[in-house]
Amino acid sequence: MNILRIIEQLSEVDADVLGRFDSRRAVFKSLGNTAKMGALAAAPVFVSSLFSKAYGQTTTPSVIEVLNYALTLELLEEDFYKKMTAAGKVPAGAAAGAIATILKHETAHVKLLSDTIKALSGTPVTNKKFKASAFPADYPTQLVVAQALEDTGVRAYKGQAGNLMSNSALLQVALQIHSVEARHAAHIRGMRQQPAWIPASDSALPAPLGPVYTGGIREDNVIQSNVNITSQLGTPYSANDAAASFDEILTMAEVLDASRAGGLVQG
Amino acid sequence: MSNIKQNASEEAEFAKPLYTPIKRRSFFMYAGATAGATALLLSGCDDDDNEIVTPDGTVNLGSGDVGVLNYAYALEQLEAAFYAQVKATPAADFSTLEKDYFNQVAAHEAIHRDFFKAAINRDAPGQIIPGLTPIFTSVDFTKRASVLATAKTFEDLGVAAYNGAGKYLKTPAYLVIAGQIVSVEARHAAYVRDLISNGSFANEEVIDANGLDKAMEPVDVVTAAQSFIKEKLDASKVGK
Numbered sequence: 001m002n003i004l005r006i007i008e009q010l011s012e013v014d015a016d017v018l019g020r021f022d023s024r025r026a027v028f029k030s031l032g033n034t035a036k037m038g039a040l041a042a043a044p045v046f047v048s049s050l051f052s053k054a055y056g057q058t059t060t061p062s063v064i065e066v067l068n069y070a071l072t073l074e075l076l077e078e079d080f081y082k083k084m085t086a087a088g089k090v091p092a093g094a095a096a097g098a099i100a101t102i103l104k105h106e107t108a109h110v111k112l113l114s115d116t117i118k119a120l121s122g123t124p125v126t127n128k129k130f131k132a133s134a135f136p137a138d139y140p141t142q143l144v145v146a147q148a149l150e151d152t153g154v155r156a157y158k159g160q161a162g163n164l165m166s167n168s169a170l171l172q173v174a175l176q177i178h179s180v181e182a183r184h185a186a187h188i189r190g191m192r193q194q195p196a197w198i199p200a201s202d203s204a205l206p207a208p209l210g211p212v213y214t215g216g217i218r219e220d221n222v223i224q225s226n227v228n229i230t231s232q233l234g235t236p237y238s239a240n241d242a243a244a245s246f247d248e249i250l251t252m253a254e255v256l257d258a259s260r261a262g263g264l265v266q267g
Numbered sequence: 268m269s270n271i272k273q274n275a276s277e278e279a280e281f282a283k284p285l286y287t288p289i290k291r292r293s294f295f296m297y298a299g300a301t302a303g304a305t306a307l308l309l310s311g312c313d314d315d316d317n318e319i320v321t322p323d324g325t326v327n328l329g330s331g332d333v334g335v336l337n338y339a340y341a342l343e344q345l346e347a348a349f350y351a352q353v354k355a356t357p358a359a360d361f362s363t364l365e366k367d368y369f370n371q372v373a374a375h376e377a378i379h380r381d382f383f384k385a386a387i388n389r390d391a392p393g394q395i396i397p398g399l400t401p402i403f404t405s406v407d408f409t410k411r412a413s414v415l416a417t418a419k420t421f422e423d424l425g426v427a428a429y430n431g432a433g434k435y436l437k438t439p440a441y442l443v444i445a446g447q448i449v450s451v452e453a454r455h456a457a458y459v460r461d462l463i464s465n466g467s468f469a470n471e472e473v474i475d476a477n478g479l480d481k482a483m484e485p486v487d488v489v490t491a492a493q494s495f496i497k498e499k500l501d502a503s504k505v506g507k
Contacts (some may be wrong), residue, residue: 004291041337050403051363077359079467094465094466097466098466098468099468101466101468101469102469104478105469105474105478106478107478108476108478109477109478111282111477112477112478112479154450155444158447158450159445160448161433161442161443162439162443165436165439165442168434169434170432171433171434172430172431172433172482173479175429175430175433175446175482176430176479176481176482177450177478177479177480178446178449178450179426179429179430179449179450179452179453179480180451180453180469180474180479180480181450182449182450182451182454182457182480183453183454183456183457183468183469183473183474183480184453184457184469185454186453186454186456186457186458186461186468187457187461187468189439190458190461191407195368195371196368196434196453196454196455196457196458197371197375197451197455205469218283221472224382224444225382225386225440225444226446227382227385227386229378232385233378233381233382233385235377235381235383237374237377238374239379241374241378242370242378244371244375244451245374245378245379245448245451246444246448246451247446247447247450247451248447249443249446249447
């Protein structure tokens with residue numbers, strides 16, 4: 001059993017295999033200690049625990065589970081924009097028009113996902129509302145939350161693409177929603193005089209936005225598929241351009257954490 | 268104290284083989300990407316693989332996952348060359364902020380191009396398509412409106428291309444990478460659209476009644492992009 005070979009092979013199909021462990025340093029340290037103790041006989045047990053730790057907590061969700069997760073986020077967004085419209089703080093004209101366009105899309109996504117889940121003999125989640133106590137009274141803060149929801153949505157869909165590979169049609173629909181969420185995020189960011197893409201500095205913002213751009217893989221990440229974008233492409237690129245040129249995933253658990261969208265769901 | 272030191276050095280020593288196989292994949296040997304300044308003259312340099320470039324000059328993007336990666340690499344070459352020119356000769360009627368933002372977009376697309384070049388050379392040696400020759404005679408780079416109209420075409424097309432190609436990828440890691448890039452293209456598309464007409468970031472031209480963005484098949488995307496590329500592209504086997 002050659003763990004280095006296993007990890008290398010895993011890295012071929014899972015670019016983030018090393019990122020799944022607590023930290024590279026910790027893994028190397030554990031490996032070093034194991035070797036030092038000469039506990040070769042214990043190696044399989046050790047390897048097994050290492051991998052169950054990295055992958056174990058996320059047993060592959062079913063397609064229905066993925067769709068209901070997406071539906072939960074869409075219901076949250078839809079209710080948020082309904083509340084935003086009802087609160088009456090959105091300036092008439094371009095701003096109100098943009099919020100209406102986005103709300104229309106979220107409502108369409110809710111219907112499409114619900115219908116799809118039913119067609120697959122599943123039960124769509126219902127009654128997921130934006131937590132009333134978390135709804136901001138003022139317009140600028142409403143836009144902050146809108147940005148948080150949209151950029152979270154982009155990361156959330158991206159994180160589930162791999163779980164829909166078994167169904168080409170569903171995967172394509174998920175991608176078609178994913179890019180709409182990115183268009184929404186870009187526009188909301190523009191309404192806040194922010195660049196349409198995610199600069200590296202966003203990962204250091206205070207809550208509620210900061211946690212949206214952190215996680216196991218932060219949005220200021222500059223390493224893609226083991227390639228350091230700033231230094232290993234022949235031409236040097238800035239850390240900010242390297243970070244902004246690739247968006248990053250969030251796992252289901254990360255999205256549903258109380259520090260992110262999970263903390264905005266009523267009840 | 269000495270104990271800690273010893274652990275650290277053992278840790279580094281033990282870590283070596285883990286890093287080595289990843290780095291060893293000849294990455295640096297292939298990663299020599301051209302700078303933005305020469306992007307308009309992306310030179311075709313494929314002289315030893317007649318399967319990729321047929322005798323009549325057609326560039327065959329290939330099949331399977333490599334085909335999808337070459338397809339993405341072709342589109343990113345086109346976008347990168349376009350924005351390199353935008354950056355080199357910015358339209359006089361661009362604002363300072365617009366110039367700054369388009370310089371960033373130029374960097375994003377150059378990164379995408381260079382990343383695919385490096386990844387294909389690493390993961391599928393000998394199967395990469397050559398540098399393509401862009402044709403931008405229809406673009407007036409001195410006019411903001413002309414640049415924005417072309418940028419909108421490229422960005423919307425890029426989004427639809429990635430959306431339609433995801434299902435052809437068999438390697439999960441590549442699908443994630445494609446997802447990481449397509450949302451950035453969608454951000455560019457929305458930004459450019461809003462510059463042309465505020466509020467058009469996701470209008471009915473691109474988003475249907477189900478709230479879905481466009482998804483296009485590789486052959487259709489190549490047909491749409493072909494007038495901007497000198498070499499004829501064959502996408503008929505991409506993902507197949």
